[in-house]
Amino acid sequence: MVAEPRKLKYDEANLRTLTVGDLDALEIGAGILGTGGGGNPYQGKLLALEAIKAGYELKILGTDQIEPDALCMSIGGIGAPVVGTERLREGREGLRCLRAMEDLIRQPIDAIVCEEIGGANAINPLVTAALGGLPILDCDGMGRAFPEMQMTTFSIYGHSSTPSVMCDLHGNAVIFSHAVSEVWHERMARACVVAQGGGAMLATAPMQAHFVHRYGIPKSYTKAIALGQAVIDARKAQEDPIAAVCALEGGRRVFNGKITDLKRHLRGGFAVGEMELAGFDDCTGQTAGVAIQNEFLIFRRNGKVEVTVPDLIVLLDVDTGYPITTEMLRYGQRVAVLAIPCHDLLRSAQALEVVGPKAFGYPELTFSPLPSIASQAA
Numbered sequence: 001m002v003a004e005p006r007k008l009k010y011d012e013a014n015l016r017t018l019t020v021g022d023l024d025a026l027e028i029g030a031g032i033l034g035t036g037g038g039g040n041p042y043q044g045k046l047l048a049l050e051a052i053k054a055g056y057e058l059k060i061l062g063t064d065q066i067e068p069d070a071l072c073m074s075i076g077g078i079g080a081p082v083v084g085t086e087r088l089r090e091g092r093e094g095l096r097c098l099r100a101m102e103d104l105i106r107q108p109i110d111a112i113v114c115e116e117i118g119g120a121n122a123i124n125p126l127v128t129a130a131l132g133g134l135p136i137l138d139c140d141g142m143g144r145a146f147p148e149m150q151m152t153t154f155s156i157y158g159h160s161s162t163p164s165v166m167c168d169l170h171g172n173a174v175i176f177s178h179a180v181s182e183v184w185h186e187r188m189a190r191a192c193v194v195a196q197g198g199g200a201m202l203a204t205a206p207m208q209a210h211f212v213h214r215y216g217i218p219k220s221y222t223k224a225i226a227l228g229q230a231v232i233d234a235r236k237a238q239e240d241p242i243a244a245v246c247a248l249e250g251g252r253r254v255f256n257g258k259i260t261d262l263k264r265h266l267r268g269g270f271a272v273g274e275m276e277l278a279g280f281d282d283c284t285g286q287t288a289g290v291a292i293q294n295e296f297l298i299f300r301r302n303g304k305v306e307v308t309v310p311d312l313i314v315l316l317d318v319d320t321g322y323p324i325t326t327e328m329l330r331y332g333q334r335v336a337v338l339a340i341p342c343h344d345l346l347r348s349a350q351a352l353e354v355v356g357p358k359a360f361g362y363p364e365l366t367f368s369p370l371p372s373i374a375s376q377a378a
Contacts, residue, residue: 009070009110009209010061015135018058018126018225023048025228030122031323032227032245033220035312037145037295038119039077040325047091047127056130060138060221066111068210073101074141074154075125076115078166078189079199090169094128097203100165100173105206112136113212115152115204117220118145118295119325124201137209139216143343144312147294149189150182151355153345154207157215161185161204168196217343231321241321242336245314250372251340254299254306255288256281256318259333264292264326271326277335288337290315292326297360299337308362310347310355311370312340341370 018026027041034041048058066072075094102109112129114122117140129136141152155161162185166174174192179185193200230248234241246252257277264273272293279286291298296313299306307313315324318334346355347369357365 006108009067010065010135014065015059015061016138018060020049020052022225023058023123025225025232026122026221028228028231028322029224029226030117030119030228031325032231032314032316033143033224033312034116034118034121034145034323034325035295035314036292036324036326037147038116038121038325039124040327041119041123041323044120044123044127048123048130050091051127051130058126058130059135060126061111061135063137063139063209063213063216063218066135066137066209068208068213070110070209071107071206072111072113072137072209072212073098073109073203073206074113074115074152075128075201075203076121076149077124077199078149078202079193091127092131093167093169093201094124094203095131096167096171096173097165097201098128098132098134100167100175101163101203101206104163104165104175107206109134109206111209113207113216114140114220115149116140116142116145117217117224118142121145122221122224128201136221137212137216138219138221139212140220141216143217143220143346144310145295146309146355149186149202149204151359153215153217153351154204154212155182156351156354157345159205159207159211159215164189164202164204166192166196166200166202168193168200170196172196215345217345235321242316242318242338245316245321246338246340249340251312251314251338251370253336254339255279255286255301255337256283257286257288257335257337259329259331259335262329262331264329273326275329277337280334290337293360294326296326298357298362298365299339305365307339307370308357308365308367309360310342310351310367312338312342314338314340339370341372344372
């Protein structure tokens with residue numbers, strides 16, 4: 001018996017197929033939005049390029065261009081970013097997650113959703129979608145990168161992540177059938193990924209497209225590609241790429257400094273630590289510090305807190321404008337520290353309970369939001 005063709009929940013004319021040039025820009029833009037985390041985007045790009053060479057197409061689709069009842073599966077990497085540098089992904093972990101999820105729920109998935117637009121976690125879901133013959137929606141669950149799974153807007157606004165599937169490069173597949181809370185899901189998955197060597201891909205329970213459209217951070221891929229292209233164009237024109245990033249995102253350059261001390265280690269499946277900077281140029285004579293948990297969490301100048309999560313703290317190479325992820329930090333690097341406002345979905349009281357300073361062990365700090373792009377325009 002010949003199987004009936006699968007009925008699509010979208011018009012293929014609305015798909016955007018990414019080019020190699022788009023991937024070059026996405027590598028840079030995802031590194032910027034990753035605020036240090038999400039894994040090395042260059043390695044993610046290599047996997048995507050191999051998929052293109054093999055004849056697969058990477059396609060994105062607007063969240064308003066898919067039927068509301070379409071089934072969408074969110075996926076992302078779990079583990080410490082430094083592990084991804086020391087041990088490359090096999091490349092089909094995400095596809096195994098997709099097939100295991102479809103077997104589990106006994107329904108086909110219509111589209112893939114990116115868990116976080118930061119770093120390699122922006123590109124690995126694209127590869128999963130391509131290998132599975134699916135589009136990926138132009139959104140994500142963070143608008144940046146965060147270290148824990150319950151920190152997505154999907155979880156914050158009511159989606160239960162279980163049942164979920166986690167697959168590693170060895171071929172292991174673990175199913176979490178139920179967790180009493182999103183935090184418990186994170187704890188169990190984190191313990192499991194440590195046993196798997198510190199890195200895996202995890203797919204969470206599917207959502208309907210109307211929920212993704214309402215609670216996803218919109219146009220994440222479009223934004224990341226535009227950011228990366230702005231850096232590329234500025235460098236070609238011998239203009240300031242850092243100023244180009246700030247102009248696009250309503251951000252500001254808050255510090256120019258050289259890394260004078262760096263403490264970073266693996267703890268409980270996270271890369272955690274502190275970084276100290278000595279200022280130069282207009283910051284000469286000043287010092288700064290950045291707290292790390294996979295991502296850059298807190299920025300202090302001369303011991304005083306100036307920027308905190310969920311707003312974005314971004315480190316760019318002061319000469320090239322390229323983003324520097326936490327696992328690539330080195331003593332003596334000269335960096336520009338940028339502060340970029342996060343999306344409004346991360347600024348509600350409900351969200352700040354999950355992604356504000358208190359959630360990261362800083363109960364004494366109160367989130368003081370940077371002016372949003374909309375308010376700056378006004």
